[in-house]
Amino acid sequence: MSTTVPTVTTAEALAAEVENSQRRGGGPDRGRGEEQDRGRGRGRRRGRPPIYDSPRNQISLDPNATGETTAPPAVVKKKTPRPPLTHFLSIPIGHHADLRQRISAFTTALLASDPAIPGLDETIIISPRRLHLTLGVMSLDLEGPGPDPGPDPAPSAEGSSNNSNLRPKTLESATQLLNELKPKVTELLVGQKLRVGLKRINIMKPEHGDPDRAHVLWAGPDYNDEDARRLNAISTFVHKEFRKAGLVVDDKRPLKLHSTLVNTIYRKPRGRKPFSYAAVISSTAFQAIETQPPEPANAVTTSESTNSEVREHPRGRSPLHVDLGDWDADEIQICEMGSSGPEGEYVCVGRVSLT
Numbered sequence: 001m002s003t004t005v006p007t008v009t010t011a012e013a014l015a016a017e018v019e020n021s022q023r024r025g026g027g028p029d030r031g032r033g034e035e036q037d038r039g040r041g042r043g044r045r046r047g048r049p050p051i052y053d054s055p056r057n058q059i060s061l062d063p064n065a066t067g068e069t070t071a072p073p074a075v076v077k078k079k080t081p082r083p084p085l086t087h088f089l090s091i092p093i094g095h096h097a098d099l100r101q102r103i104s105a106f107t108t109a110l111l112a113s114d115p116a117i118p119g120l121d122e123t124i125i126i127s128p129r130r131l132h133l134t135l136g137v138m139s140l141d142l143e144g145p146g147p148d149p150g151p152d153p154a155p156s157a158e159g160s161s162n163n164s165n166l167r168p169k170t171l172e173s174a175t176q177l178l179n180e181l182k183p184k185v186t187e188l189l190v191g192q193k194l195r196v197g198l199k200r201i202n203i204m205k206p207e208h209g210d211p212d213r214a215h216v217l218w219a220g221p222d223y224n225d226e227d228a229r230r231l232n233a234i235s236t237f238v239h240k241e242f243r244k245a246g247l248v249v250d251d252k253r254p255l256k257l258h259s260t261l262v263n264t265i266y267r268k269p270r271g272r273k274p275f276s277y278a279a280v281i282s283s284t285a286f287q288a289i290e291t292q293p294p295e296p297a298n299a300v301t302t303s304e305s306t307n308s309e310v311r312e313h314p315r316g317r318s319p320l321h322v323d324l325g326d327w328d329a330d331e332i333q334i335c336e337m338g339s340s341g342p343e344g345e346y347v348c349v350g351r352v353s354l355t
Helices: 010-024 032-040 097-111 171-180 182-189 226-244 277-282 303-312
Strands: 087-092 132-138 194-197 200-203 216-220 259-263 326-329 331-336 348-353
Touching: 087 171, 087 226, 087 348, 097 259, 132 226, 132 331, 171 182, 171 226, 171 331, 171 348, 182 226, 182 348, 194 226
Parallel strands: none
Antiparallel strands: 087 132, 087 331, 194 326, 200 216, 216 259, 331 348
């Protein structure tokens, strides 16, 4: 008669050995090392702990274990997704027919340049009807109280915010704040009209600092004149108040007033292929609007200083002076991101008059 031998898995055998070793006070590798300890004197073993107590040699009791040490899974922190941008604060200027004609003449001439400007095509030209200055972007709920603003934001270099300043991130709240700011805006105007001068042209930071790999061309004010300083003061005030209220996205950068003329994000077919800004400012179309920069007061220009400036600031690295006109700004608006009205303008959902 044959005797049936029960099957014992490797894991079970190791587990039994661990248990027996613990009863004896030793470990599965008890042997030469312990004999050496016995020869050194009386008392309990001194030295390293039994091997089965070492994290590097833990024995798995899982019958499916392979005997290999498995590192604990890495803890991956999930990033909280940013809410989509829905609205922006705007000073619109594209409603001026003369401005639209002037900008269209410039961009049409750029597109007709010979030789052609690399990377430039009509799909990346911004419609003049949509021209504006952006004072901040927002993520707003159209109705309801909105999400809890959360803990106090960290103080910024320009002032601190706390929950008493924060408002619900709703369109109603943003519109209410805009109207509350009108008295202070009127005070800053000191009886003058708000004027937007398009006196400088430049690009946003190009790829690898190469002006032949530009993506955004903009026009904006020159802060050497009184109108531009007033515009900057009012725009900065509105931006700061909306930021303190937690309504605009705080990107930790100073407000940069500009109106975008070309943006490769709109290229069709899709693809962020850059255009050559170096070719733009070398074109006859650009030469037709370029002007000489105003000289600073009490400045003494010499051939030596001029050559030094050219070496330190090569053409195209700093904004270039142009004349695309000065335009009245009649309103500050809250507009829907990506919207389009009857004339192609951004749809206004909140406004305060400046007249």
